[in-house]
Amino acid sequence: MADVGMTAMTGPRGAKPRKTLSGRNIMLYGTLLVVCVYYLLPLWVMVMTSLKGMPEVRIGNIFAPPVEVTFQPWVKAWAEACTGLNCDGLSRGFWNSVLITVPSVIVSIAIASVNGYALINWKFKGSDVFFTILIFGSFIPYQIMLYPIVILLREMGIYGTLWGLIIVHTIFGMPILTLLFRNYFSAIPEELFKAARVDGAGFWGIYFRIMLPMSLPIFVVALILQVTGIWNDFLFGVVFTKPDLYPMTVQLNNIVNSVQGVKEYNVNMAATVLTGLVPLIVYFVSGKLFVRGIAAGAVKG
Amino acid sequence: MSAASEADAIRTSSVAKPRPRWTRNISSKIAAVPMILTALVVFLGGTIWTVVYSFTNSKLLPKANFVGFDQYERLWSQSRWLVSIENLLFYGVMSLVFTVVMGFILAVLMDQKIRHEDTFRTIMLYPFALSFIVTGLVWQWILNPDFGIQGIVRDLGWTSFTFDPLNNPDTVLFGLLIAGLWQGTGFVMCLMLAGLRGIDEDIWKAARVDGIPTWKTYVMVIIPMMRPVFITTLVIVASGIIRLYDLVVAMTSGGPGGNASQVPAMYVYDYMFQAQNLGQGFAASTMMLLSVLIVLIPWAYLEFGGKKHG
Numbered sequence: 001m002a003d004v005g006m007t008a009m010t011g012p013r014g015a016k017p018r019k020t021l022s023g024r025n026i027m028l029y030g031t032l033l034v035v036c037v038y039y040l041l042p043l044w045v046m047v048m049t050s051l052k053g054m055p056e057v058r059i060g061n062i063f064a065p066p067v068e069v070t071f072q073p074w075v076k077a078w079a080e081a082c083t084g085l086n087c088d089g090l091s092r093g094f095w096n097s098v099l100i101t102v103p104s105v106i107v108s109i110a111i112a113s114v115n116g117y118a119l120i121n122w123k124f125k126g127s128d129v130f131f132t133i134l135i136f137g138s139f140i141p142y143q144i145m146l147y148p149i150v151i152l153l154r155e156m157g158i159y160g161t162l163w164g165l166i167i168v169h170t171i172f173g174m175p176i177l178t179l180l181f182r183n184y185f186s187a188i189p190e191e192l193f194k195a196a197r198v199d200g201a202g203f204w205g206i207y208f209r210i211m212l213p214m215s216l217p218i219f220v221v222a223l224i225l226q227v228t229g230i231w232n233d234f235l236f237g238v239v240f241t242k243p244d245l246y247p248m249t250v251q252l253n254n255i256v257n258s259v260q261g262v263k264e265y266n267v268n269m270a271a272t273v274l275t276g277l278v279p280l281i282v283y284f285v286s287g288k289l290f291v292r293g294i295a296a297g298a299v300k301g
Numbered sequence: 302m303s304a305a306s307e308a309d310a311i312r313t314s315s316v317a318k319p320r321p322r323w324t325r326n327i328s329s330k331i332a333a334v335p336m337i338l339t340a341l342v343v344f345l346g347g348t349i350w351t352v353v354y355s356f357t358n359s360k361l362l363p364k365a366n367f368v369g370f371d372q373y374e375r376l377w378s379q380s381r382w383l384v385s386i387e388n389l390l391f392y393g394v395m396s397l398v399f400t401v402v403m404g405f406i407l408a409v410l411m412d413q414k415i416r417h418e419d420t421f422r423t424i425m426l427y428p429f430a431l432s433f434i435v436t437g438l439v440w441q442w443i444l445n446p447d448f449g450i451q452g453i454v455r456d457l458g459w460t461s462f463t464f465d466p467l468n469n470p471d472t473v474l475f476g477l478l479i480a481g482l483w484q485g486t487g488f489v490m491c492l493m494l495a496g497l498r499g500i501d502e503d504i505w506k507a508a509r510v511d512g513i514p515t516w517k518t519y520v521m522v523i524i525p526m527m528r529p530v531f532i533t534t535l536v537i538v539a540s541g542i543i544r545l546y547d548l549v550v551a552m553t554s555g556g557p558g559g560n561a562s563q564v565p566a567m568y569v570y571d572y573m574f575q576a577q578n579l580g581q582g583f584a585a586s587t588m589m590l591l592s593v594l595i596v597l598i599p600w601a602y603l604e605f606g607g608k609k610h611g
Contacts, residue, residue, distance in 0.1 A: 028410060032411075032415070036421065039425055039487070042440065046439050061453050062443065062445075062452075111335045115332060115336045119336075133345055137344030137345070139536075139540045140348060140590060141593055143565075144348050144586040144587065144589065146573065147363070148350045171339050174339050204328060228430050232432030234434050239570075249432050249547075252438070253434050253551055256438050256551075269439075269442060276431045276435040280427065283426075283430035290426070
């Protein structure tokens with residue numbers, strides 16, 4: 001009784017505490033958990049299958065964890081799986097993808113950031129027209145530009161080489177990256193730019209001493225965007241490289257969907273996990289910046 | 302006199318014509334060269350080139366031998382192309398409706414001030430970091446008739462259970478859809494969530510004061526307010542769908558039964574780089590361009606035409 005009197009006197013303070021087990025919350029979290037199961041299931045199946053031996057895959061349940069954990073499928077996928085005549089596993093594709101992704105990311109970001117900077121601070125007649133074409137071009141299906149690019153690269157003598165593919169990635173990364181950098185640079189106060197001009201800094205001086213150091217976050221966003229995008233590319237890899245230079249995604253597809261031989265599902269899944277590993281690591285490490293990257297990519301300036 | 306006019310001439314030339322116009326800010330123009338080349342040569346030039354050569358009878362190599370609309374007539378009489386278009390329409394509509402509806406519902410659930418929001422978002426968005434090839438191969442395995450879902454349910458004793466979408470021409474598109482939705486819904490959810498967060502808190506307060514039920518506020522107030530977000534999402538998702546290629550290659554290679562899950566992008570690739578029939582490939586890719594323009598032009602009109610009128 002005294003207790004009641006006390007509470008009545010002090011009165012409730014702060015927000016009314018929510019019941020954690022209300023019907024609404026059970027529905028809400030229940031739905032979200034079911035959704036999460038749908039999203040996590042493939043990752044679980046992929047990893048579990050890759051850790052089983054083939055006999056266990058044949059008799060067992062794909063959702064069950066392995067009775068006997070083996071890393072043999074991983075070793076085989078990495079070093080022995082065959083595509084056509086090559087039997088040196090996915091490692092070849094992995095290194096090709098590294099050789100493609102690293103220069104493509106550097107070149108495309110370098111060019112697009114300078115370009116975005118030029119579009120904001122050094123406008124010239126017609127610069128906006130080119131930019132509009134660039135943005136519209138990003139919506140056009142790549143298929144329509146594939147063959148002209150093949151011709152251009154052939155004329156330059158780099159069709160089928162890694163450099164050819166690097167140029168292609170730079171070209172198709174340009175719209176989104178330029179947009180990204182342009183929007184970011186436009187938020188940097190113009191007074192800074194003018195002050196540097198008065199002090200006699202030129203185009204490159206301002207870029208390297210002011211714009212670059214002030215824009216590190218957007219460079220990280222661009223890096224995430226490009227690494228995952230280029231690593232995951234399939235179409236350009238197929239069209240612009242030769243079998244010896246195929247990136248990892250193309251080689252993975254050739255390994256798994258090859259019609260010859262006995263299907264080794266555990267090796268296939270190990271290969272799939274290996275290919276997905278790089279973007280997944282980038283994703284889990286980058287966290288919120290990844291979301292920011294795709295949002296920046298999606299919402300037009 | 303002559304000395305003065307000479308001096309005058311020197312002064313005017315050094316003041317009025319310091320340098321030719323195009324050399325001013327030369328660095329910035331050099332910096333924009335890659336963009337100009339990309340925009341003019343690759344995007345504009347490449348597109349025009351392909352459209353022009355779609356009117357030729359190029360086979361192995363592009364030849365400027367114009368044959369009018371022959372390639373298009375052939376294209377539209379190919380059952381493989383007609384199936385591709387049908388598939389793309391069906392997949393596209395289903396995929397658009399489901400990604401947008403599911404993405405919105407998930408975003409609403411995420412917007413209920415829930416705990417562990419970051420964890421939920423991380424889980425829903427991670428498939429978007431994976432390639433369509435990886436996505437396709439995982440789902441191909443899960444949908445495997447012998448070892449996947451069907452096999453497991455049969456092992457449980459329900460021996461007549463059938464769930465084998467990828468090997469049945471009638472249901473193969475649903476198989477693709479399951480995988481495509483898994484990969485892309487998280488992304489749409491993020492876009493929608495950003496849209497929901499952008500809505501003024503006062504709107505919610507006003508609705509609460511007026512005693513409008515929450516669901517009704519979403520349908521009647523929030524969704525109309527989020528129109529720009531919906532339009533942007535639709536355009537992004539739709540232009541992605543038209544490019545649909547990797548997922549089909551990984552999951553079905555266009556099968557079963559030869560062409561049950563063919564899509565236009567596959568037709569283009571096969572004719573351009575496998576069948577040595579460039580003209581058909583060009584005509585098909587021009588049709589793809591047209592379909593994008595059908596999506597893009599109304600959007601651009603709404604987006605930019607609308608702004609002018611305020």
